[in-house]
Amino acid sequence: MIILHVFSVLNLQFSIMAFKGRENFGRVGAVLAAAGSAVGLGNIWRFPIETGRNGGAAFVLVYILCVIILGLPVMISEFLIGRSTQANTAAAYRKLSPDTQWKWVGRLGVLTGFLILSYYSVVAGWTVEYAGYALFNTFAGQHDYKVMFNDFAADPFWPVLWLFVFMFVTHVIIVRGVKSGIERVSKILMPTLFLLIMMLVFCSVTLPGSGAGIDFIIHPDFSKIDGMVVLSAMGQAFFSLSIGMGCLCTYASYFRPDTNITRSAINVASIDTMIAIMSGFIIFPAAASAGYTLTAGDVGPSLIFITLPHVFQQAFSGAPILAYIFAVMFYVLLILAALTSTISMHEVITAYLSEEFEMSRKKAARMVTSACAFLGIFCALSFGLLNGFHPMGKTIFDWFDFLSSTILLPFGGMLISLFAGWHLNKKLMYDELTNYGTIRIRYFKILVFILRFVAPIAIGFIFLNETGLFDIFR
Numbered sequence: 001m002i003i004l005h006v007f008s009v010l011n012l013q014f015s016i017m018a019f020k021g022r023e024n025f026g027r028v029g030a031v032l033a034a035a036g037s038a039v040g041l042g043n044i045w046r047f048p049i050e051t052g053r054n055g056g057a058a059f060v061l062v063y064i065l066c067v068i069i070l071g072l073p074v075m076i077s078e079f080l081i082g083r084s085t086q087a088n089t090a091a092a093y094r095k096l097s098p099d100t101q102w103k104w105v106g107r108l109g110v111l112t113g114f115l116i117l118s119y120y121s122v123v124a125g126w127t128v129e130y131a132g133y134a135l136f137n138t139f140a141g142q143h144d145y146k147v148m149f150n151d152f153a154a155d156p157f158w159p160v161l162w163l164f165v166f167m168f169v170t171h172v173i174i175v176r177g178v179k180s181g182i183e184r185v186s187k188i189l190m191p192t193l194f195l196l197i198m199m200l201v202f203c204s205v206t207l208p209g210s211g212a213g214i215d216f217i218i219h220p221d222f223s224k225i226d227g228m229v230v231l232s233a234m235g236q237a238f239f240s241l242s243i244g245m246g247c248l249c250t251y252a253s254y255f256r257p258d259t260n261i262t263r264s265a266i267n268v269a270s271i272d273t274m275i276a277i278m279s280g281f282i283i284f285p286a287a288a289s290a291g292y293t294l295t296a297g298d299v300g301p302s303l304i305f306i307t308l309p310h311v312f313q314q315a316f317s318g319a320p321i322l323a324y325i326f327a328v329m330f331y332v333l334l335i336l337a338a339l340t341s342t343i344s345m346h347e348v349i350t351a352y353l354s355e356e357f358e359m360s361r362k363k364a365a366r367m368v369t370s371a372c373a374f375l376g377i378f379c380a381l382s383f384g385l386l387n388g389f390h391p392m393g394k395t396i397f398d399w400f401d402f403l404s405s406t407i408l409l410p411f412g413g414m415l416i417s418l419f420a421g422w423h424l425n426k427k428l429m430y431d432e433l434t435n436y437g438t439i440r441i442r443y444f445k446i447l448v449f450i451l452r453f454v455a456p457i458a459i460g461f462i463f464l465n466e467t468g469l470f471d472i473f474r
Contacts, residue, residue, distance in 0.1 A: 022086055022253075022254070023177060023178035023179055023254060024178070024179075024254050024255065024256045025178065025179070025182075025183050025251075025254045025255060025256070026179075026183065026256075027256070027259065028187070029179070029183035029186060029187060030251070030254070030255050030256070030259055030264060031264055031267045031268060031271075032183075032186040032187055032190045032191075033182055033183055033186040033251055033254075033344075034248060034251045034252070034264065034268045035186075035190060035267070035268045035271040035272060036186045036189060036190055036340030036341070036343065036344065037242050037247040037248060037251055037340065037341065037343075037344035038240065038241050038242045038247075038248075038268055038269075038271075038272040039190075039193070039271065039272055039275050039337055039340055039341070040120075040242070040337050040338065040340065040341035041120075041123060041124075041127075041304075041334060041337055041338050041341070042239060042240055043240060043272065043275050043276040043279055043337065044276075044279045044304065044333070044334065044337060045300055045301070045303045045304050046236065046239070046240075046300065047063075047236060047240065047276040047277075047279055047280060048279055048280045048283045048284065048294070048303070049294065049298060049300075049303060050063075050232050050233075050235075050236045051063075051217070051280050051284075052216075052284070052294045052298075053232070054224070054228075054229040054232050054233070055220070055221055055224030055225065055229060056216040056217055056219075056220070056221065056224075056284075057216065057217050057218055057219050057220035057221070058220040058221055058222055058224050058225050058229070059224075059225075059229055059232070059233055060217065060220075060277060060280070061220055062225060062229060062230055062233040063233040063236055063237055063273075063276075064273060065233075066230075066233045066234045066236075066237035066238075067237045067240075067241070067269050067273055068269075069450065069454065070234055070237055070238065070450075070454070070455055070458050070459075071237045071238060071240075071241045071243065071269060072265055072266065072269055073417070073447050073450045073451055073454075073455060074238075074241075074243050074413055074416055074417050074420075074451070074455055075241055075243060075248055075265045075268065075269065076261060076262060076265045076433070076447065077416055077417065077419075077420035077424075077451060078243065078248040078249040078252060078416060079248060079249075079252040079255070079261045079264065079265055080252070080261055080420075080429060080432040080433060081093070081096065081249050081252070081416075081419075081420070081424070082248065082249035082250060082251065082252030082253040082255070083252045083253060083255045083257070083259065083261065083432060084096070084428060084432050085253065086253050087253055087355060088106070088110075088246075088250055088253065088348070088351040088352045088354075088355045088356065089106040089109045089110060089246035089249040089250050089253075089348060089351075089352065090103065090106035090107045090109070090110055090246075090352050090356060091106065091352075091355060091356060092106055092249055092253065093105045093106040093419070094106065096424060096425075096428075097419075097423060097424075102419055102423060105412065105415045105416060105419055106246065106249070108408060108411070108412050108415070109244065109245055109246025109249065109348065109412055110246055110348060110349055110352045111408065112244065112245045112246070112404050112408040112409060112412055113245045113246050113247065113345040113348040113349055114345075114349050114368075114371075114372065115400050115403060115404040115408070116245060116345055116400075116404045116405070117342060117345040117346060117349070117368075117372045118371075118372045118375035118376050118379060118400060119375075119376065119379040119397055119400040119401060119404075120338070120341065120342065120345070121163050121166050121167050121170075121342055121372060121373070121376050122159060122163050122376050122379045122380045122397065123301060123338070124163075124166045124335070124338035124339070124341075124342055125159060125161075125162030125163040125164075125165065125166045125380070126152075126153070126159065126162065126301065126305060127331055127334040127335045127338055128162045128165060128166065128335060129152060129158060129159075129162055130304075130305060130309075130331045130334075131328070131331035131332055131334075131335055133309075133327075133331075134324070134327035134328045134330070134331045135328055137324050139309045139312070139313055139323075139327055140313065140320060140323070140324070142309070142313075145305075145306045145307075145309045145310050146306050148306075148309075149301075149305045149306050150383075153383035153384065154383050154384035154387065155384060156381065156384055156385050159380040159381075159383070159384075160376075160377055160380050160381070163373060163376045163377070163380055164373055166338070166339075166342065167342075167369050167372060167373045167376070168369070169339065170339065170342045170343055170346050170369070171346070171365055171366075171368075171369040173185050173343055174343065174346050174347055174350055174361075174365045174368075175361065175362050175365050177361065178254050182343060182347060185343065186340065186343075189336050189339060189340055190271075190340065192336060193275070193333060193336040193337060193340070194275070196329050196332060196333045196336070197275060197278050197279070197282070197333060198278070199329060200282045200326065200329055200330060200333065201278050201281045201282055203322070203325075203326055204281060204282045204283075204285040204286045204289075204315075204326075205281060205285045207285060207286060207289035207315050207316075208289060209288060209289040209291070210285030210286070210288050210289045211285075211288070212288040213283075213284035213285035213286070213287055213288030213289070214281070214284070214285050214288075216284050216288075217277070217280050217281060217284055228465075231461055231462065231465040232465070234458055234461070234462050235462045235465060235466060238409075238410065238413060238459065238462055239405065239409065240272055240273075240276055241268075241269060241272055242341075242344070243409070243412075243413045243416070244408070244409045244410065244411075244412035244413035244416060245345065245348065245404075245409060245412065246348040246352075247344040247345060247347070247348055250344075250347055250348045250351050251344065251347070253351075257435070258435055258438075260435070260439060261432060261433055262433060262439075262441060282330070283303075283308065283311075286308075286311050286312065286315045287311050287315075289314075289315040290310075290311045290312075290314035290315040291314070292307075292310070292311050292314065294307070304334065308330070309327065312326055312327050312330070346365070346368055346369070346372075349364075349368045349372075350364045350365045350368050351364075353367060353368065375400075378396045379396055379397040379400055380397075381396075382395040382396040382397040382398075383395070383397065405466075406463075406466045406467060407463075407467075410459050410460075410462050410463040410466065411463065413455075413459050414455075414456050414459040414460060414463070417451045417452075417455035417456050417459065418451075418452075418456055420451045421448060421450075421451030421452035421453075421455070421456070422452055426448065429444075429448075430444055433447075
């Protein structure tokens, strides 16, 4: 046993030596950066709506189970693939499976991240505009928030300007590198984001009449759980953790060789889930206090740019100064959540171009920023100048969203689980998860079983549900 332990330690030391020359996250930085990749606007606008549609607390419990059973195994797979190869997501699959078609899994992740960044940055820019509205107390004098949003989104100048601003800030962080850029900013953004959301939760749950909203989240009605609720929970767990777009794999390539992959994945999933649930504790108590019931129309941007400004003004109608503070904090929170996501998606593409085509990081980042900003212009203008252009019934913005979120993300996640479960060398997987025998794990066989059979089937159902095939059963 002593000889085996010494051999394991030597293997880890050789691995550490092999990793020299590539930037690595610190232990805390690795978790915060990866958590920042997972935490985004979807935690704040999609999770509450899915919770509202699917029975409140019962959905939350099913969601947590789905994160554990489905999300964590695929996240662990992306982590070990990235760290074992110390390469961008496209090169990672090529290294692990040379001369096969599996190389396209990584490239698919790069494409998905590229498409999402192009339209996501438009929405991120909207958060800047609305933070300005909150700061100058514009909401207080408004009565029709839908008209307010539609007028802004249709403007040919301001949405494009804020898109450029957001892309520029993201670009500056990426150019500074892994430790001086991504890790340093993550250590500031994530604690600040968490502090803001804690303050917002406190304000919301102490509102008069907020009790109904709190009960909705903490008291489950198990009679509401059916197959559609489970499918919705699986889909939310999958999308919330940023699986399938190469972010987790790319960030893991900057992990130290002695990083505990399992613990890191659990920490990231816990932070992401906690922030999603806390967003529910912001929105539902405030809505209950305002006497507002969230409906099927309060989805995505509609929720945070139309519904919530009205809810905040109503909930704090007796104390306008609190309505002002609450709105400012909320939209600053959205900016931080959006920025952590745009950084991770930008890094996926930048790392790919820099390493695959042997160009400098600055040049690669400039190409990514320019290309995504250019495509983002068309996404931004699809609410105004290009609003009449609806190829196959969808705007340009809607097509980017549909192709990336509905098609490519679940398809990529399915391929990752199949690759890890069936094709990837199991000894390599075990060595990475145990850090060459220095960490004990007891779940390896369960992990492989989930990746081979459970995850691909579950993701297949998610895909069918997202495309609307199961709507006839609702």
